[in-house]
Amino acid sequence: MTTVNVLKKLSMAAAGAAVVTLGAVGNAQAASINRSDFNADAVNFDFESSAPNSTVATDGNVTVTNGRILSVGSIGSVSGNTYYDGADASVIRFDFLNPVSAFGLDFLANNADITLSIFDNANNLIENLTLDWTTLPRAGGFPNGFIGLNAGSNSIAYATIDTPLNGNELYVDNLVYQYATATAVPEPASLIGILGLGAFGVTSLRKRKTAVKA
Ligand SMILES: [Ca+2]
Ligand SMILES: [Ca+2]
Ligand SMILES: [Ca+2]
Numbered sequence: 001m002t003t004v005n006v007l008k009k010l011s012m013a014a015a016g017a018a019v020v021t022l023g024a025v026g027n028a029q030a031a032s033i034n035r036s037d038f039n040a041d042a043v044n045f046d047f048e049s050s051a052p053n054s055t056v057a058t059d060g061n062v063t064v065t066n067g068r069i070l071s072v073g074s075i076g077s078v079s080g081n082t083y084y085d086g087a088d089a090s091v092i093r094f095d096f097l098n099p100v101s102a103f104g105l106d107f108l109a110n111n112a113d114i115t116l117s118i119f120d121n122a123n124n125l126i127e128n129l130t131l132d133w134t135t136l137p138r139a140g141g142f143p144n145g146f147i148g149l150n151a152g153s154n155s156i157a158y159a160t161i162d163t164p165l166n167g168n169e170l171y172v173d174n175l176v177y178q179y180a181t182a183t184a185v186p187e188p189a190s191l192i193g194i195l196g197l198g199a200f201g202v203t204s205l206r207k208r209k210t211a212v213k214a
Contacts, residue, residue, distance in 0.1 A: 030118065030127030033102050033150040035176060042102075042178035047081035057083055061097045062175060066090040070171070076139025077106035077146065078173035089166040094159045094175070101180035103159050104148020108140070108171040109133060112163035116147045121157035133163075153180050 043061070050057040050069045057064045070084040085092050094103065099121060107114060117128040129149055136143035147161070156177075163169040 030149055030151045032129050033104060033148040035104060035146050035148065037150075038102065038104070038148075038176050039178050042176050045175040046173060047083055050081055050083075052081065062177060063095045063097070064172075064175075065093050065095070067092050067170075072108075072171060075108050075142075075171075076137070076144035078108045078144065078171050080173075082108075082171040082173040085167065085170045085172075087167045091160045091162045092170060092172060094161075096157055096177070098179075099154045099157045100177040101152060101154045101156065102148065102150035103156055103175070103177045104146055105161070105172050105176065106144070106146050106174040107161065108142055108144040108173075109136075109163060110142065110165055110169050112165045112169065114143075114147060114161065114163055114170070116149055116159060116161050118149050118151060118156045118159045120155045126151050126155060148176070 045059040045062060047057055047069055052069050052071055054069045055065065055067070057069055064083050067083050067085040069081050071080060072078060072082050083092065103118060111133055113130050113133050115128055115130040118126045120126055127149055129147060131145070131147055133143040136145050138144070161170060161172060
């Protein structure tokens with residue numbers, strides 16, 4: 001085989017690997033989720049128990065950082081204590097002590113597109129969702145609403161919400177998150193176990209037949 005052909009084969013193999021990787025991400029089936037689609041036992045956190053001006057807000061599982069608690073009264077979907085991103089470029093981040101399967105929240109944004117991103121505990125981006133601010137309802141002159149993502153499994157270790165602006169971008173409130181319940185679909189590891197048992201069964205059968213013949 002010529003060097004050129006080997007290189008072609010290698011690049012095709014690399015392309016194949018890339019396709020497989022994309023397929024794996026697609027299998028996560030992360031999708032947008034509305035507040036009404038969360039389970040009845042989903043956890044809600046509205047910041048009302050957080051001290052004003054705290055830079056860290058937590059309910060014991062989700063911890064919010066890179067902004068501060070600010071009381072705004074009531075503007076559209078946010079009310080009372082909210083978490084404000086602040087005048088710096090640091091991005092509001094939500095860390096889950098126990099990774100969750102779906103996460104959403106209300107926001108009041110400056111005039112810029114809003115992006116929610118979810119990550120696993122190895123810092124891989126699972127999915128992101130961007131809302132076009134010009135299509136959103138207004139409150140106090142600013143776009144507001146709900147944004148949420150469902151990963152389908154308890155893989156969301158942390159999330160961020162951001163806009164292309166560099167500060168004074170967002171107020172967030174009324175976080176909601178939930179865990180996926182056990183599913184009947186076998187994990188890949190279990191499937192390998194089942195296939196392995198199948199192969200073992202065939203082998204045992206052959207051995208038995210051989211024993212009968214002998
Ligand atoms: Ca609130
Ligand atoms: Ca910030
Ligand atoms: Ca930003």
